Amino acid sequence: MPASPIRKLVPFADEAKARGVHVYHLNIGQPDIESPERALAALETLQTRVIAYSHSQGEAGYLEALISYYARFGIALERSNINVTTGGSEAILFALLITMNPGEEVLVPEPFYTNYNAFAQVAGVVIKPITTQVNDGFHLPSMEQIESLIGPQTKAILLCNPSNPTGTVYRREEIDGIVQIAQRHDLWILSDEVYREFVFEPREGDYQSLLQLRSEGLPHLHGADSVGTEQGTGFQHSDLAERVIMMDSISKRYSMCGARIGCLVSRNKEVMDAALRLAQARLSSPQVEQRMALAAHGMPDTYLPEIVDVYRGRRDVVFEALQAMPGVTCTRPEGAFYTIPELPIDNAERFARWLLTDFSFEGETVMVAPAAGFYATPGLGTQQIRIAFVLEEASLARAMQLLERALATYRQTML
Ligand SMILES: Cc1ncc(COP(=O)(O)O)c(C=O)c1O
Known part of the structure; x- marks a missing residue:
């Protein structure tokens, strides 16, 4: 199993803290x-005297809350389309277990959420990276390039949209391209949508979920009554809805x-049957937390836009600071709450460790994730770091000052 590149610097952070250095995470x-x-109130007023197993598929009330939640995006679901899971993880x-046999391949744009590596390892499947570039804002390469990666063992495309770790929000054309490729090569589309609402400048026509790809009425596909018509594949819309599996989570x-608490959603009956069997094997997802999740889904419609406003402000602080740093390349994150800048350094792993072991300014330093671990292709991302903007603006501004100072010191003393 690969070690998490995000967590492996933790001992150095702990040592820094033990020396009295404040670490911005x-x-x-x-x-x-x-x-x-x-959600907190639901916990406080919990009546139960037994913390019991819940249904393997999920608690009835929570499944209904999820159906209402997706309906807000124009996505009509039945309970049988949803299985509550223990996190999006x-x-x-x-x-991965449902759609692929060991040795089969899934295409994933890189850099990607590192735990995909661990899950692929458990499922015995191989990640084939679709390499994306910092200069393009990590948007997808041409469809020809993507198709050239497909071989006989390729069974699925996994997209994370909005993306952790890049902050990219794929454009409608990109998703339509992926859909056409999936149709043409008979691939599953696995859609990680845990950051669905975290889009800073929504573009008209963009998908909020790949579950919006339906058998009937796909206006974005130019009114064609078969997705493949333009490509001559002859696939029907019904095939499309059947190949999409969406993974979701309340974590973020x-x-x-x-x-x-997360869930797996698909309109494919066989997929959902298999999901239920896996779910039965692990008995149930947390019961109390499903009650809390149910309560969270009852928050007013204004709740999430306000949260996204907060993250937009943080994004601006981080991006503006990065842009002003000499030698740093970074495109403006469009969603989620991450960005991957390229730094003028030799090795981001060395730099990230040095930040914790050797650097501090006025008793403070920053902890960042070296980006190489987010790539499957060896040698890529070695000058890049991932930044999560999950602190309040003032702390982020300070953390960015520290990063800028650290970069200058590192370049003078370490290169
Ligand atoms: C892209 C992505 N997918 C899935 C997960 C897993 O989320 P959960 O906490 O629901 O397991 C995360 C968590 O960071 C994530 O960033």
Whole structure:
């Protein structure tokens, strides 16, 4: 199993703290936002005397809340389309286990969420990276380039949109391209949408979920009654809805990372049957937290836009600071709460460690995640770091000052 590149610097951070150095954590996507009032209240007023197993598929009330939630995006679901999971993490693992046999391949734009590596390892599947570039804002390369990666063992494309770790929000044309490729090569589309609402400048026509790809009415596909018509594949829309598996989570949406509640959603009956069998094997997802999640879903419609406003402000602080740093390349993050800048250094792993072991300014330093671990291709991302903007603006501004100072010192003393 690969070690998490995000967590392996933790001992150095602990040592820095033991020396009395204050460490700003830009390395991990743990939001500092308080969990919704209603979710906390549900915990406080919990009546049960037994913390019991819940249904393997999920608690009935919570499944209904999820159906209402997706309906807001024009996505009509039935209970049988949803399985509650222990975090989005379990949904991703289930999706890989369900769709692929050991040795088969899944295409994933890199840099990608590093735990995909671990889940792929468990499922015995191989990640084939679609390399994207910092200069393009990590948007997808041409469809020809993507298609050239497809071989007989390729069975799926996994997209994270908005993306952790890049902050990229894929454009409608990119998604349509991926859909056409999936149709043409008969691939599953695995869609990680845990950051769905975290889009800073929504573009008209962009998808909020790949579950919006439906058998009927796909206006974005120019009114064609078969997705493949323009490409001559002859696939019907119904095939399309059947190939999409969506993975979701309340961890980021409601700042409830520790609740461990996510879900897997598909209109494909066989997929959902398999998901339920996996879910039965692990008995159930947390019961109490599903009650909290249910309560969180009852927050007013204004709740999430306000949270996204907060993150937009943080994004601006980080991006403007990075842009002003000499030698740093960075495009403006469009969503989620991450960015990957390229730094004028020799090795980001060395730099990230040095920040914790050797650098401090006025008793403070920053912790960042070296980006190489987010790539599958060896040698890529060695000058890049991932920054999570999950601190309040004043702390982020200070952290950016420290980073700029650290870069200058590192370049003078270490290169
Ligand atoms: C892209 C992405 N997918 C899935 C997850 C897993 O989320 P959960 O806490 O629901 O397991 C994360 C968590 O950071 C993530 O960033």
